[in-house]
Amino acid sequence: MLKILKNKWVVAFAIIIILTPLGIFLPEYFKAGDAWGEWSTEQVKEQTGSVPEGMKKEAELYKAPIADYTLNEESSMAKQSLYYILSAIIGVGIIFILSFGLKKLVSKNDRDPKLPAY
């Protein structure tokens, strides 16, 4: 564990992950809403008076397992921060697993064995 902390990449990513809740605190503090064009169908209805037919159907096509990087949008800021950090870890974890798989794949059919393996 201590050895892993000596890797500057691991440390850098850990710091960025811990700071991610800033991405929910700052919008909350400055009372900023969603990004432009990323509104829910309810919000579109509020803005325009109705939800277009195609949008209504297409919006229900897929439900993400951890929608909006949270498990409960109503919970406290502390809990939201925790969900946000966990989401960051899950996302980075998936990317790590994918790159590891790719590395295995490439090292199996690597044509240049002289390259350092790391």
Added chain:
Amino acid sequence: MHIPDGYLGPKTYITMYAIFTAFIFVAIKKLKKKLSLKLIPFLGFASAFSFLIMMFNIPIPGGTTGHAVGAALAGLVIGPWAAMIAVSVALIIQALVFGDGGITAIGANCFTMAIVMPFIAVWTYKLIAGNTDNKRRTGVAAFFAGYVSLNVAALITAVLFGLQPIISTDAAGNPLYSPYPLKIAVPAMTLEHLLLFGIVEGIVTMVFFQYLKKANPELVSNK
């Protein structure tokens, strides 16, 4: 800039999926030739960095939010074709796991953020920096690589939104998908990126690029 499900009609999202698939096909072909074990960790780092930097939502007080994408930095460091794969992976995870960007819009979102951004970034950088190694000039070049590329991506996204009420309507002419016309979508999206989010992408690109160039000079070579 993550278009959700429901905003793009099938005509648009199928076209964008086709364009995206074609680019990824070329990227994989190109990378197969020169993908070394040495590059793979950096492919992963670029993907993870892009994923994380997009979590930092920046507010316009009382208005909307936006964020940097990290695709310009990825383009400058690992080259546009590798960056395309790295950022696409981040965007696809965001769509599938976190519902950030729709699954129908994966092609469109990957086109703007993973394809357009790294290429525009590399071209902008080369245009400004030329072959110099001068720290100030490469810094300015990296800033504008981020600034210009994010703004181009935002403009394309706005046009995709704004086209919907024109090309996807019911028999009576009512919009079936995104109801906001070009004259609303384009100014709204471009202004916020010109005035704020583009500057953030520029600063992120500049700071990390200068650092990586100093710490890993062999990595950040002219690609």
